[in-house]
Amino acid sequence: MNFPQVTAEPSSNDRVERDVPVFDVIIAGCGPTGAMLAAELRLHDVRVLVLEKETEPASFVRIVGLHIRSLELMAMRGLLDRILERGRRRPVGGIFAAIPK
Helix, strand or coil: CCCCCCCCCCCCCCCCCCCCCCCCCCEEECCCCHHHHHHHHHHHHEEEEEECCCCCCCCCCCCCCCHEEEEEECCCCCHHHHHHHHHCCCCCCCCCCCCCC
């Protein structure tokens, strides 16, 4: 999409109409969270703009595991089977961090 550049209002009192897109939500970053949020919002007819500073896809995987709620949402959208086909299963475990005295 090519959006027009928006500049300061002209000094005259004339009303200037612009063809500037309007968004309900602006998301900073198109990582796993930003992408999923944008997709969910679009399903509810929310106008979304995703801003990403990187110009190329990441050369490494930025997600290591999925929380249960993410799995539920993907299952609701019919995406879970495709993701599980390509992912690796890891043993369930827990991490505990304590602050020593």
